[in-house]
Amino acid sequence: MTAQFPTSDTVSYDTKSDTKARDLPKAVDLAVVGAGPAGLAAATLAASAGLSVLLLDENAGPGGQVYRAITTSPLGEGRVLGPDYWSGAALAREMLASGATYVPGATVWSLSRELELGVSVGGQAHLVQARRVILATGALERPMPIPGWTLPGVMTAGGAQTLLKSSGLVPEGRIVLAGCGPLLWLLAAQYLEAGVRLEAILDTTARENWRAALPEAFGFLTSPYFRKGLALLRKVRAAVRIISGVTTLAAEGDESVTAVRYATAGGESGRIELDTLLLHQGVVPNVNLANAAGIPLVWDAEQLCFRPDVDAAGTSPVAGLAVAGDGAGIGGALGAAERGRLAALAAIAALKPGAPVLAQRPQVEAALHKALRGRAFLDRLYRPADGFRRPAPDTIACRCEEVTARQVTETVALGCAGPNQLKSFLRTGMGPCQGRMCGLTISELMAEAQGVTPAEIGYYRLRAPVKPISVAELASLPKDESAMKSVERG
Amino acid sequence: MFRRLPEASGASVHLTVDGNPVLARAGDTVAAALLAAGIEHCRTTPVTGAPRAPYCLMGVCFDCLVVVDGQGNRQGCLVQVAEGMRVETQRGKREIGR
Numbered sequence: 001m002t003a004q005f006p007t008s009d010t011v012s013y014d015t016k017s018d019t020k021a022r023d024l025p026k027a028v029d030l031a032v033v034g035a036g037p038a039g040l041a042a043a044t045l046a047a048s049a050g051l052s053v054l055l056l057d058e059n060a061g062p063g064g065q066v067y068r069a070i071t072t073s074p075l076g077e078g079r080v081l082g083p084d085y086w087s088g089a090a091l092a093r094e095m096l097a098s099g100a101t102y103v104p105g106a107t108v109w110s111l112s113r114e115l116e117l118g119v120s121v122g123g124q125a126h127l128v129q130a131r132r133v134i135l136a137t138g139a140l141e142r143p144m145p146i147p148g149w150t151l152p153g154v155m156t157a158g159g160a161q162t163l164l165k166s167s168g169l170v171p172e173g174r175i176v177l178a179g180c181g182p183l184l185w186l187l188a189a190q191y192l193e194a195g196v197r198l199e200a201i202l203d204t205t206a207r208e209n210w211r212a213a214l215p216e217a218f219g220f221l222t223s224p225y226f227r228k229g230l231a232l233l234r235k236v237r238a239a240v241r242i243i244s245g246v247t248t249l250a251a252e253g254d255e256s257v258t259a260v261r262y263a264t265a266g267g268e269s270g271r272i273e274l275d276t277l278l279l280h281q282g283v284v285p286n287v288n289l290a291n292a293a294g295i296p297l298v299w300d301a302e303q304l305c306f307r308p309d310v311d312a313a314g315t316s317p318v319a320g321l322a323v324a325g326d327g328a329g330i331g332g333a334l335g336a337a338e339r340g341r342l343a344a345l346a347a348i349a350a351l352k353p354g355a356p357v358l359a360q361r362p363q364v365e366a367a368l369h370k371a372l373r374g375r376a377f378l379d380r381l382y383r384p385a386d387g388f389r390r391p392a393p394d395t396i397a398c399r400c401e402e403v404t405a406r407q408v409t410e411t412v413a414l415g416c417a418g419p420n421q422l423k424s425f426l427r428t429g430m431g432p433c434q435g436r437m438c439g440l441t442i443s444e445l446m447a448e449a450q451g452v453t454p455a456e457i458g459y460y461r462l463r464a465p466v467k468p469i470s471v472a473e474l475a476s477l478p479k480d481e482s483a484m485k486s487v488e489r490g
Numbered sequence: 491m492f493r494r495l496p497e498a499s500g501a502s503v504h505l506t507v508d509g510n511p512v513l514a515r516a517g518d519t520v521a522a523a524l525l526a527a528g529i530e531h532c533r534t535t536p537v538t539g540a541p542r543a544p545y546c547l548m549g550v551c552f553d554c555l556v557v558v559d560g561q562g563n564r565q566g567c568l569v570q571v572a573e574g575m576r577v578e579t580q581r582g583k584r585e586i587g588r
Contacts, residue, residue, distance in 0.1 A: 058549055060519075060570050065548055072517050074498035107568075140550045150553075152530045152543035153491070159547035162567075167515060167522040168498025172491060194495055255541055256530050275491070286550070399545075400552065402537045432552035432563070468563065 024119065024126045025101065028054040030347050031117055031130035032100075033108050033289065036064020037333045038325025038340035039136030040091040043100040045344040049357045053100035054128060056119055058107050062092040064138050065158065066333040069166035071096075080194045081165060082186075084228070084333075091337060110464030111135075111293040115320050118464065125473045132320045132347040135290050135308075136340055139283035139326035142305070142384060143437050144179055145391040148251030149279065150399055153258075157187045157280035170196045173275030176260055178202035178249055181282040181382045182229065188236045199272055200241045202262050204281065206385045207245055213380035223374025224334065243268070247387060251277050281384040285327045288434060291462040294318045299455035302379050303330055304389065305440060306459045314343040322346060330379075331372050338368035390444050397445060398438040400431020405445055412449040419443055419460050432468060435460040492525040505575040514571040521547060521554040521566035524577070532556050532566060533580040556580050562588050 032043045035057035043055040063070035067088025075081055095102065103121060110118035117128045141156045148154065157177060163169040170191060176199050177184055188201060220226055236242075245265040252259045257277050263269040284305035291297050295316045297306040307329040314322035324343040325336035341364045348355050391397060393406035403426045411425045419435075419442050422428050428442050429435035435442075439460050447457040500515040507529060514523035521544040524532050531541035533555050544554035547567045554566035559576050562584035566577075 058568060060517075069517070074500045074515065074517060075495065076497065076499065078497055080495070080497075105568075105570075140548065141546065150540065150542065150545075152541055155544070156546050159545060162547040163492060163522055163525065164495075167518050167526065168495045168500075169492040169522060169526055170495060172493045256543075402535060402540070432555070433550060436550040437546075 024103065024121065024128060025052070025054060026127075027129045028052045028101075029130070029351055030054070030132045030134065030344075031056065031115075031128060032134045032136060033057075033111075033117075034064060034136035034138055034325070034327070035059070035062040035095070035102065035104070036066060036136060036138045036325060036336065037088065037091055038138070038327070038336040038343075039064065039134070040095045040340070041337040042134045042136060042324055042340035042344040043102070044091070044095045044098040045341050045357065046347055047098040047100040049348045049352055049355045051348065051351060053098075054130070055095065055100050055102045056106040056108055056117070057102070057104050060104050062095060062102065062104070063088055065162065067092065068162050073165050074168040075165070080190055082190065082193075085165070088333070107467050108289060109467045109469045111289060111321075113294050113318055118469075120467075120469055120473060123473065125469065125477050127477060131351060133322070134314070134340070134343045134347065135293070135321070135323045135327055136325045136336075137286045137289050137327040138336075139330060140286045140436060141280060142282045142284045143441050144279040144281045144384075144388055145395050145397055145405070145441050146249045146251060146279070146388070147392065147395050148253060148257060150396055150402075151251055151253045151257040153253065153256040153275060154251050154277045154279065157184050157278040158283070160276075160278050161187050161190070164190060164194070170194055171276040171278075174199045174273060175276045175278065176200050176202060176272055176274045177278045177280070178204065178246070178260065178262075179280040179388075180205040180384060181280055182225070182378065183283070184280045185229075185232055185236055187278070187280075188240060189232045192236065192239050198240045199274060200243055201236070202246045202249060202260070203242055203244045204246045204249070204385060204388055205244070205382060207265065209381050209383055212383070213377050216374075216377035216380060220374035220377035223377075224371070225332070225374055225378070243270075247385065249388075281388055282382055283326065283330055284440060285329060286436070287327070287459075288436065288462045288466040290316070290323050290327065291459075292464045292466050293321060295321065295323065297459050299453065300329060301455070302376070304383065305330075306443070306454075312342070313346050314339060315346060320350070331375060335368055335371035335375070338364050338371055342368065389441065390448055391441065397441045398426070398428040398431065400433050400437070401427040403428050405441075408442060408445045409449045412446055416446075418457050419446060420458075422446065423460075429460045434462070434466065491528050491530060494526060503571045503573055505571055505573075505577055507577045508579055512577075516571070518571045519547075519567050520556060520558060520564070520569045520571055520575070520577055523571050524554075524556075524566065529579070531579065534582055536583040539582065555584075557588065560588055
């Protein structure tokens with residue numbers, strides 16, 4: 001098998017020009033879902049050990065979100081994106097040379113407990129049987145439900161960064177960043193490097209977070225992120241108006257956003273006219289495929305999110321199925337690559353016991369330990385405030401079905417027990433995003449209304465297809481004789 | 491709404507959006523091309539008809555749903571532009587048969 005570099009024609013939306021759609025293997029040793037740092041590292045290591053590896057990814061090129069467009073970015077090797085971004089190029093290069101079969105533009109919509117994957121490529125559905133599966137589905141940005149967050153012109157900071165990486169696009173006009181977390185500051189620094197002016201950064205980091213984070217400061221001081229983080233903060237603070245201790249935010253506008261209102265813990269309030277408002281308050285695991293495949297979700301009280309119930313090597317209760325990288329709990333890009341390697345080593349140990357590469361395990365564990373240093377500090381410092389996780393009554397909580405926080409709490413008052421029952425009352429979680437944008441908000445709102453923890457209230461039960469797939473596409477799957485007989489007349 | 495940095499290179503790709511010619515760059519997604527062309531709304535919601543625009547750009551929010559070459563409910567941020575592509579903004583739900 002050979003790795004295939006994405007070209008405009010192999011990742012085309014047009015089925016007929018997509019040869020890879022017909023070339024998907026029917027069975028592989030290891031299937032890896034997601035070509036971010038964890039998936040790239042896992043696929044590379046497993047392929048180097050001689051396993052047949054299929055790497056499936058929804059995007060047009062490798063890199064995931066953190067190294068998005070790493071092989072195609074129009075910004076070349078310029079300074080705008082910074083060296084941490086370009087360090088991802090090696091991961092992509094190694095994967096492309098590893099012998100793994102890489103299929104971009106591939107959406108995995110189901111995974112059975114028997115490790116059969118349902119995959120769509122170029123509008124054609126396929127089933128692939130794997131002996132082992134590593135889910136490296138990564139993270140998504142935590143929802144930041146503020147009034148007006150559905151208005152055109154309001155976007156996530158990560159989304160804006162994706163436009164910068166993959167298309168060299170920056171917002172025009174007056175730009176405000178609001179929220180908290182490393183990505184917000186990184187984007188600000190990248191924009192400054194690109195010559196983009198920012199009106200303000202509305203920093204929602206609560207002052208008391210510093211006190212909570214302090215006991216973890218030593219770990220952070222020795223982390224690879226410390227020096228870089230500090231330099232980045234200094235650069236941004238010197239160039240942009242920072243409004244700290246922001247406790248409320250509201251986007252205003254009719255057809256598009258025109259202003260943001262804010263208030264701070266110090267009693268300051270104001271209104272800034274703008275054209276683009278970029279929101280961010282950290283990232284959380286993308287759990288849909290893992291949960292639909294049968295891995296239970298657990299509430300992480302430190303990171304304030306649900307994550308799949310896996311151990312440090314990513315091993316799940318479903319035989320042969322592992323989760324690696326930020327999809328198993330947020331640890332950052334460097335840690336994700338090591339967690340991908342650990343999961344790959346487990347797959348190699350199962351399928352090729354005695355492979356020489358298994359001796360690398362201690363080095364990988366040491367590298368992971370180093371990469372995760374300081375994470376607890378960041379988790380506590382950038383812990384999003386309650387008011388930005390559980391929105392005010394009139395704020396939309398579910399973007400797809402346009403359901404407000406008040407509707408949710410009123411339905412709890414009627415006796416609705418949890419997020420899954422709420423679906424039949426309000427359709428929350430039943431729109432096209434399948435709860436990705438509202439799940440945490442709904443669980444936290446319902447938990448608060450009932451006076452219990454999110455762990456007790458639970459999360460949406462997620463089911464395949466985890467991405468929309470047309471009936472025509474499903475019907476086009478190859479059928480065996482028994483399936484045909486079961487619908488024959490007479 | 492968005493502008494291309496001068497250092498961003500790449501070949502031109504021609505598409506139409508609601509029948510109007512739009513110039514995109516090879517490697518753009520449909521969502522990126524719409525934002526670069528100053529098209530502020532890509533759809534209206536099925537529930538209240540409110541305007542929406544691309545929000546997450548990574549395939550999770552589904553706010554960039556558009557009609558691509560006659561097929562509705564395509565995630566604009568996951569579809570790469572191609573020469574001659576016909577993009578339409580989507581009003582409400584996907585229509586039956588497209």
